[in-house]
Amino acid sequence: MNTPLHLIDKYNVAVPRYTSYPTVPYWDADNFNTDHWKNSVKFSFNESNEADGISIYIHLPYCENLCTYCGCNTRITKNHTVEEPYIKAVLLEWAMYRNIFGQKPVIREIHMGGGTPTFFSAGHLKVLIDGILMHSTLHPDAEFGFEAHPANTTTAHLQILHDLGFRRLSLGIQDFDPAVQLIINRIQSFDQVKTVTGQARKIGYTSINFDLIYGLPLQTSTGLSATIQQVAQLMPDRIAFYSYAHVPWIKPGQRKFTEHDLPDAYTKRHLYNTGRDLFTDLGYKEIGMDHFALPTDSLYHAEQCGTLHRNFMGYTHQYTQLMVGLGVSSISDSWYGFAQNVKSVEEYVKLVNAGELPVFKGHMLTAEDLIIRKHILNIMCTGKTSWNHPQHQCEALLQGIERMQLLADDGLIELNSGELSVTQSGKRFLRNICMALDARLWADKPSSQLFSMAG
Known part of the structure; x- marks a missing residue:
């Protein structure tokens, strides 16, 4: 179903991606400190570890080259002597969290992201994961995954990580069009991707994901169609098809190209529909x-x-209440609070070596936040939510439901007594639908652009 052009234009506004609620720009620094965070982690761990286990995200920030489209926290270097001290720091941070837990964690999920995790040697990644698992118990449904650059992922990477329990592999493709690859400085050939995919399947990986992006500079529907035809030769188990987020005021590397190189909102929506x-x-x-x-x-x-x-790692098929983020800039989630690590590698290493938890900001959720958060999560994951029970209601939610009437009038949602459901047309506008419930954003509308455009 193609989206009407007037709706594309109407809802192409700056909108959060809602990997959390409240979103990071609306975290309340006044109600957060490290002791509050530690208590929140301990409480959540005691509530959920035995039954659900915990998730761990490990941020490995190093890349040899800057991909100019990238919005992640990265450190560009070809000096691989940085690997060992960084891994030691991550394991020191993990030891601090184990001290907070007070007992062995049950690990249900590990995900390594970046940066480029495969910047690190296979041997160093083994040291890292062995150090995480050494003082832990594995959940029966434990699942491990990592992100990889097709151009530097070796058979040794794949084999050693598989031996450690990894079964999910995510390859950053973005686009096979040479012109697009050149302007975003993300170069890898189809043959490289084919080789890594084939090796992973032969070794025993059971879920392979390809990351593709629409809305990139110089991208065309013809080029994107050709990319997907090549993807079809390999048939990954999953595809993440992201909208390019143009935020040059946050990521100066994106200034390599201008808005004139980007597809307009209508073309971008056509790219999505094509994909x-x-x-x-x-x-x-x-x-x-x-x-x-x-x-x-x-x-x-x-x-x-x-x-x-x-959660902050994206969509997952299993739930954990507590997610611990390790490494520079990582975000942790106790369900009752969020905490983000410092963004500088040097400051991160200095703090953990001094025995200090490296968080620098966070947010402790209020009762209202928890209600709104649950409804937004329901919409993002199931396309529906309900507020029939008083414990699922608050004044901010009811105000959000009033704002949603415009979305219902445009056919993006169906509003009934005490519940809403997203229509087929509305799936393209999940971020806009969630924004209607974002009480903190509506109470303090930004004076400048904080988020990427929805289109």
Whole structure:
């Protein structure tokens, strides 16, 4: 179903991606300190560790080259002597969290992101994961995954991480069009991707994801279609099909190109429709926002069963209440609070070597925040939510429901007594729908652009 042009124009506004609520710019520094955070972690751990286990995200920031589209926290260097001291620092931070827990954690999920995790040698990654697992218990449904650059992922990386329990691999493709690859400085050939994918499957990886981006500079529907035709030769289990977030005021590397190099809102929406239609023709099912999966993949099964979950690592098929983020700039989530680590590698290493938890900001959720957060999570994961029970209601929610009437009038949602559901047309506008409930944003509208555009 193609989206009407007037709706594309109307809802192409700056909108958060809602990997958290409240979103990071609206965290309240006045109600946060390190002691509050530690108490929140301990409380959440005691509540959930035995039954659900915990998730761990490890941020590995190093890259040899700057991809100019990238919005992640990265450090560009070709000096690989940085690997060992950084891993030691991450393991020191993990020891601090184990001290907060007071007992062995049950690990349900590990995800390594970046940066480029495969910047690190296979041997150093083994030291890292061995250090994490050494003082832990594995959940029976434990699942490990990592992000990789096709151009530097070796058989040794794949084999050693598989031996450590990794079964999910995510390859950053973005686009195979040479002109697009050149302007975003992300160069990898189809043959490299084919080789890594084949090696991973031969070794025993059970879920392979390709990251693709629409809305990149110089991107065309013809070039994107050709990219997807190549992807179809490999048929990854999952595809993350993200909208390019143009935020040059945050990421100066994006100033290598200008807005004139980017597709306009209508063209960008056509790019998305092209990709979605081609993925559907290939047998992929649309999952939540920006994701597609084959019917054999666990992400699809989770959506069908209503157990799909979303956190700072993205969509996952299993839920943990506590997610610990390790490494520079990582964000942790206790459900009752968020905390972000310092963003400088030097400051991060200095703090952990001094025995200090390296968080520099965070937010402790209020009762109202928890209610709004749950509704936004429901919308992002299941496309519906309800507030029939008094414990699911608050004044801010009711004000948000009033704002949603405009979305209902445009056919993006259906509002009934005490519940809403996202329509097929509305799936393209999940971020806009969630924004209607964002009490903190509406109470303090930004005077300058904080978020990427929805289109």
